Amino acid sequence: MAKISNEQVIAQLNAKFGDQITTPTAPFGLLSFEVAVDHITEVLTYLKSDETLNFNFLTDITAVHYPEQEKRELAVVYHLHSLTNNVRVRIKVFIPVDNPKIPSATPLWNGANWMERETFDFFGIQFTGHPDLRRILNVDDMTVFPMRKEYALEDPNRVDKKDFFFGR
Amino acid sequence: MSNFITEITPNRPVYTDNDPQGDLTTLNLGPTHPATHGVFQNVLQMDGERIVSGVSTIGYIHRAFEKIAEHRPFYQITPLTDRLNYCSSPINNMGWHMTVEKLLGIETPKRVDYLRVIVMELSRITDHLICNGILGVDTGAFSGFLYLMEEREHVYEIFEEICGARLTTNIGRIGGFERDFNDIAFAKINKFLEKFPPILKEFEKLFNRNRIFIERTSGVGAVDPETALSYSWSGPILRATGVDYDVRVNEPYASYQDFDFEIPVGTTGDVYDRFILRNEEMWQSLRIIEQAMEKLKKEPKGVFHADVPEFYLPPKEQVYNNMEALIYHFKIVMGEVDTPKTEVYHAVEGGNGELGFYLINDGGRTPYRLHFRRPSFINYQMYASMSRGMLLSDAIINMSSLNIIAGELDA
Numbered sequence: 001m002a003k004i005s006n007e008q009v010i011a012q013l014n015a016k017f018g019d020q021i022t023t024p025t026a027p028f029g030l031l032s033f034e035v036a037v038d039h040i041t042e043v044l045t046y047l048k049s050d051e052t053l054n055f056n057f058l059t060d061i062t063a064v065h066y067p068e069q070e071k072r073e074l075a076v077v078y079h080l081h082s083l084t085n086n087v088r089v090r091i092k093v094f095i096p097v098d099n100p101k102i103p104s105a106t107p108l109w110n111g112a113n114w115m116e117r118e119t120f121d122f123f124g125i126q127f128t129g130h131p132d133l134r135r136i137l138n139v140d141d142m143t144v145f146p147m148r149k150e151y152a153l154e155d156p157n158r159v160d161k162k163d164f165f166f167g168r
Numbered sequence: 169m170s171n172f173i174t175e176i177t178p179n180r181p182v183y184t185d186n187d188p189q190g191d192l193t194t195l196n197l198g199p200t201h202p203a204t205h206g207v208f209q210n211v212l213q214m215d216g217e218r219i220v221s222g223v224s225t226i227g228y229i230h231r232a233f234e235k236i237a238e239h240r241p242f243y244q245i246t247p248l249t250d251r252l253n254y255c256s257s258p259i260n261n262m263g264w265h266m267t268v269e270k271l272l273g274i275e276t277p278k279r280v281d282y283l284r285v286i287v288m289e290l291s292r293i294t295d296h297l298i299c300n301g302i303l304g305v306d307t308g309a310f311s312g313f314l315y316l317m318e319e320r321e322h323v324y325e326i327f328e329e330i331c332g333a334r335l336t337t338n339i340g341r342i343g344g345f346e347r348d349f350n351d352i353a354f355a356k357i358n359k360f361l362e363k364f365p366p367i368l369k370e371f372e373k374l375f376n377r378n379r380i381f382i383e384r385t386s387g388v389g390a391v392d393p394e395t396a397l398s399y400s401w402s403g404p405i406l407r408a409t410g411v412d413y414d415v416r417v418n419e420p421y422a423s424y425q426d427f428d429f430e431i432p433v434g435t436t437g438d439v440y441d442r443f444i445l446r447n448e449e450m451w452q453s454l455r456i457i458e459q460a461m462e463k464l465k466k467e468p469k470g471v472f473h474a475d476v477p478e479f480y481l482p483p484k485e486q487v488y489n490n491m492e493a494l495i496y497h498f499k500i501v502m503g504e505v506d507t508p509k510t511e512v513y514h515a516v517e518g519g520n521g522e523l524g525f526y527l528i529n530d531g532g533r534t535p536y537r538l539h540f541r542r543p544s545f546i547n548y549q550m551y552a553s554m555s556r557g558m559l560l561s562d563a564i565i566n567m568s569s570l571n572i573i574a575g576e577l578d579a
Contacts, residue, residue, distance in 0.1 A: 028271075056397055057400065059522065060539070079513060083397075109398055109399075110395075111549065112400075114549040136227060146232070
């Protein structure tokens with residue numbers, strides 16, 4: 001179905017950005033790679049505006065919290081889709097939890113506005129340049145970022161569901 | 169003391185107006201308002217009957233599904249997906265099951281795919297029936313809604329026959345269905361295929377060329393394709409602007425590639441276009457169901473799940489009488505199956521657009537992270553800026569035709 005292959009996308013990105021595109025993988029055929037936070041705006045702009053790649057559709061922005069990774073605790077994950085080529089790509093940016101700043105994608109896509117607000121709301125990621133970065137689903141008075149792993153869902157004293165009871 | 173809402177916390181928008189002569193009125197539309205069909209709040213600045221500006225406030229029924237999903241084995245996440253878009257919960261269920269199947273590398277038999285296609289297209293019809301029926305009500309025509317509700321009831325009876333539930337269905341299993349469709353279910357589907365087209369035809373006759381309806385809807389909320397794409401719109405409202413993006417065609421799942429159907433597209437993207445487009449999609453859904461019923465005749469009978477004992481819940485009779493089945497049952501329910509450590513994104517075409525599941529699995533009992541790409545959430549964000557300059561009554565029908573479902577909006 002896809003009109004260009006993952007290899008072609010990654011080759012074009014490598015030619016443009018060199019070694020700033022790291023750890024390219026393709027789980028289940030979806031090309032994913034990492035970009036340093038300093039270059040994310042350039043990479044997104046290039047992917048969107050390049051005429052052959054044409055990743056014009058921002059599918060999703062979300063984040064993941066990996067508390068055990070030193071200085072790379074938070075991952076911001078972008079899913080882009082090239083509707084003309086019918087190819088998707090996943091971009092990850094790892095940022096430290098004590099300085100969670102990343103440039104906003106709102107200048108490129110209007111739709112990034114609420115997605116980034118949601119990501120800020122749940123993970124506390126500061127999207128610099130966002131026009132209206134405030135909580136969206138949680139109450140305004142909330143002081144924590146609830147999707148981070150340190151906030152347990154259930155009563156922390158409850159032990160019957162701990163993994164070690166199941167040999168893990 | 170001013171009548172306007174003043175700033176309460178630094179996070180909240182300031183609703184005071186810069187209007188010393190008091191020409192503008194602040195109108196708090198929602199969160200519970202009979203015209204908005206769900207929990208939506210929009211604080212609007214009105215100049216007479218025209219909207220000057222608006223702020224959408226969402227999150228009133230936020231239930232932290234993504235957090236809950238991090239603490240539930242895969243089977244217990246299906247009921248959460250029910251409650252996203254509750255007008256077409258079978259699509260959400262199937263989408264989630266297919267995500268897990270993609271993760272585990274399960275190949276489903278063709279018959280399962282066709283049964284799934286029938287269920288998904290039936291629920292797409294219910295979703296569009298609600299939207300178009302309500303749009304009729306909001307423009308002042310109640311009878312169309314009543315005709316359609318009877319048909320939705322018939323679809324729910326089919327769901328009831330298949331899985332026992334009607335609205336939040338929790339239908340299917342990882343690998344297929346919990347039981348085969350019985351003869352009554354097939355008879356009901358056939359009856360629906362026979363009885364529904366005349367009703368839909370009559371509904372279209374009531375509206376499509378109705379002068380009042382056209383004047384109310386035509387040109388309202390018109391969106392050009394560039395703006396729609398920039399706002400990441402998907403589904404019927406994107407196709408109404410003229411972009412032919414449908415996940416069923418772009419990335420076929422559940423053997424959609426075996427079917428012959430068309431993706432209708434609009435031209436102006438206004439409320440009238442969306443209405444016509446949803447009606448046309450229902451015709452296409454009927455076409456797909458008819459083809460699926462034909463294809464089912466050629467498939468071996470009695471196959472309703474993939475042969476994956478380590479992931480598919482065994483039938484209860486076996487659980488009570490057979491040791492292996494009991495072990496598998498326990499392991500599956502407790503999430504004690506070995507799963508690959510990887511991540512997967514799977515999208516299905518929901519009633520409102522691209523419904524995506526982004527699942528990161530670390531091999532544990534539960535997902536490490538599960539993110540729902542919810543079309544209603546993403547489609548709704550243009551609403552406030554779209555409403556600028558609209559009449560209040562136009563803004564109401566614009567919201568109806570966006571078909572925002574509060575459960576999916578807030579997750």
